[in-house]
Amino acid sequence: MTALETTPDGDGSTTADAVPVEVLGAPTDNPDLLEWVRRTARLTTPDAVVWCDGSRAEHDRLTAQMVADGTLIALDPVKRPGSFLARSDPDDVARVEHRTFIASEHEADAGPTNHWREPAALRAELDGAFAGCMRGRTMYVVPFSMGPVGGPISQLGVQLTDSPYVVVSMGVMTRMGSDALAAISPGTPFVPAVHSVGRPLVAADGSTRPDVPWPCNPLKYVAHFPETREIWSFGSGYGGNALLGKKCFALRIASVMAREEGWLAEHMLVLKVTTPQGRVHHVAAAFPSACGKTNLAMLQPSLPGWRVETIGDDIAWMRPGADGRLRAINPETGFFGVAPGTGPETNPVAVEMLREDVIFTNCALTADGDVWWEGLTPEPPAGLTDWRGEPWTPASGRPAAHPNARFTVSAARCPSIAAEFDDPEGVVVDAILFGGRRGSNVPLVAQALDWTHGVFTGAGISSEQTAAAEGTVGELRHDPFAMLPFTGYHMADYFQHWLDLGKRLPAAGLPAVFSVNWFRRGDDGRFLWPGFGENARVLEWICGRLEGTAAARFTPLGHVPAAGALDVAGLDVSAEDLGELFRVDVDAWLGEADLLEEYFATFGPRLPHELTGHLDLLRYRLAGV
Numbered sequence: 001m002t003a004l005e006t007t008p009d010g011d012g013s014t015t016a017d018a019v020p021v022e023v024l025g026a027p028t029d030n031p032d033l034l035e036w037v038r039r040t041a042r043l044t045t046p047d048a049v050v051w052c053d054g055s056r057a058e059h060d061r062l063t064a065q066m067v068a069d070g071t072l073i074a075l076d077p078v079k080r081p082g083s084f085l086a087r088s089d090p091d092d093v094a095r096v097e098h099r100t101f102i103a104s105e106h107e108a109d110a111g112p113t114n115h116w117r118e119p120a121a122l123r124a125e126l127d128g129a130f131a132g133c134m135r136g137r138t139m140y141v142v143p144f145s146m147g148p149v150g151g152p153i154s155q156l157g158v159q160l161t162d163s164p165y166v167v168v169s170m171g172v173m174t175r176m177g178s179d180a181l182a183a184i185s186p187g188t189p190f191v192p193a194v195h196s197v198g199r200p201l202v203a204a205d206g207s208t209r210p211d212v213p214w215p216c217n218p219l220k221y222v223a224h225f226p227e228t229r230e231i232w233s234f235g236s237g238y239g240g241n242a243l244l245g246k247k248c249f250a251l252r253i254a255s256v257m258a259r260e261e262g263w264l265a266e267h268m269l270v271l272k273v274t275t276p277q278g279r280v281h282h283v284a285a286a287f288p289s290a291c292g293k294t295n296l297a298m299l300q301p302s303l304p305g306w307r308v309e310t311i312g313d314d315i316a317w318m319r320p321g322a323d324g325r326l327r328a329i330n331p332e333t334g335f336f337g338v339a340p341g342t343g344p345e346t347n348p349v350a351v352e353m354l355r356e357d358v359i360f361t362n363c364a365l366t367a368d369g370d371v372w373w374e375g376l377t378p379e380p381p382a383g384l385t386d387w388r389g390e391p392w393t394p395a396s397g398r399p400a401a402h403p404n405a406r407f408t409v410s411a412a413r414c415p416s417i418a419a420e421f422d423d424p425e426g427v428v429v430d431a432i433l434f435g436g437r438r439g440s441n442v443p444l445v446a447q448a449l450d451w452t453h454g455v456f457t458g459a460g461i462s463s464e465q466t467a468a469a470e471g472t473v474g475e476l477r478h479d480p481f482a483m484l485p486f487t488g489y490h491m492a493d494y495f496q497h498w499l500d501l502g503k504r505l506p507a508a509g510l511p512a513v514f515s516v517n518w519f520r521r522g523d524d525g526r527f528l529w530p531g532f533g534e535n536a537r538v539l540e541w542i543c544g545r546l547e548g549t550a551a552a553r554f555t556p557l558g559h560v561p562a563a564g565a566l567d568v569a570g571l572d573v574s575a576e577d578l579g580e581l582f583r584v585d586v587d588a589w590l591g592e593a594d595l596l597e598e599y600f601a602t603f604g605p606r607l608p609h610e611l612t613g614h615l616d617l618l619r620y621r622l623a624g625v
């Protein structure tokens, strides 16, 4: 560790101005990087600056330090080797959308779905919040690559953070350390991301206070400057607020880069599907939260001979290759997944993946030093400690794990990870799926008529609220492309970018687009489709469509499986239920079209006319039924 050699001078500021010792001995000679690190250190005044190398030794040192200071609890080395539990502050348990800002020069460029701030005014506010915010702490310099280092679809970033939990998590979630730093040679663009938990240990008057297991600040900012491609995050140590390579960089900033440069940064899982004949298809899929994206990403097919392997569970960067086909990478190297609901029935692959080398956050602790969450086993073990550190029994009347409790684990631990996961060139995307949690109306699967209709389908994604989310249970929420909280610019321009990309690329090479819905219910409230591993039957039909062999029937919503074309052999799904899974209720869909028209209107005059055109086409087709 390289301690700062600056002398604290009474008021807690430093006398570093003359000699930039913060960066003496730094393992880079990139002047822009050095200057930015120096500038941030002068603003935040940490006690020390540490350049992270991403080594195992560094990981071990930091986790040991966090165990010693109470941030991490080491789990039982036999039951859960190499694993830790962190308990967050109860007020720092999720992304803070109301404090997430897009500071574009023009308000109109952020659009109606983002919180816009005037860049200069936000900078001034952030300067106030960050001034001296790392006093008494270490500032870590965390170089990272999203995607394989040097790959044609990859991007570089550097996060400055005063949280060792964030450093270790970034080491799991990104290609972090010396290789990324070496790639950031002078003149090479990188996304600068500044993060502080916002709880200095030394006050401006020099008085000190002890640290706490999960430092944070009630005042929070997750700020994006799309024109300068900068990220500033203050006050939270949690997930997407703090692991800035993920939602902030790989979605909000990358979506802006992607529009300018002609590619796509999407909130999608990516699958490699191999048919019994050995043919390989790659599928990308966007779902809003609480639809089981990670479960689909790790699906174990119920159909003999089929194989599904995981490329990613959250983010896909897709770029047209020289052949005009879209190629996707997962820019991450790990999974930051929701623990509750993950069990041997819903996701056996994840259960196996979580056996060792995992950082758990806000799970319950068992009496024998293991973790537990709702859905891991039918019955909770006796003697649990809940996510707040309180004794817990089923009679406590609240969940033992926080509903947003998480695991952070390397993709290398995933039993279903595909060999192509590390391919810098990415995989050719054959199909794109748009899903949602819909109890009615939306069929199990339908193929869009063409790319533009597919964009209309993506723009129309909606999901019913579950108990885990805020809002009334059952209420319909639109979440176009599952990107509502993640598009770093005007959503209508985003739709236009998707349409433009389709026009630019050879039509024959474009991915086929499908809508899927595992959650349709019968009149009696039963789920009509068994879901989980049986979704392989839907993937089978989709692959059949790609190969030109699966039969389809035209409906106003697109093509659905023809009678007998969806393999339901051995399934306990009645003919009536199967009919209901694909029934198009004309009146209900005319109502959906009205709702969608209202929703589209919220995007204002920038909404592409192709989308309103498709509303009319939908109504026209419905009238013809």
Ligand code: TSX
Residues within 6 Å of the ligand: 290, 291, 292, 293, 295, 296, 297, 299, 341, 346, 518, 519, 527, 529, 530, 531, 532, 533, 535
């Ligand atoms: O993840 C889910 N998937 C995708 C799996 C590859 N879930 C869980 C969503 C919450 C995060 C599902 N829930 C799926 C699904 O396909 N389907 C359902 C609904 C459902 C729940 C239970 C049963 C059937 C359907 N079965 C029994 O209750 C026996």
Ligand code: MN
Residues within 6 Å of the ligand: 267, 314
């Ligand atoms: Mn996500």
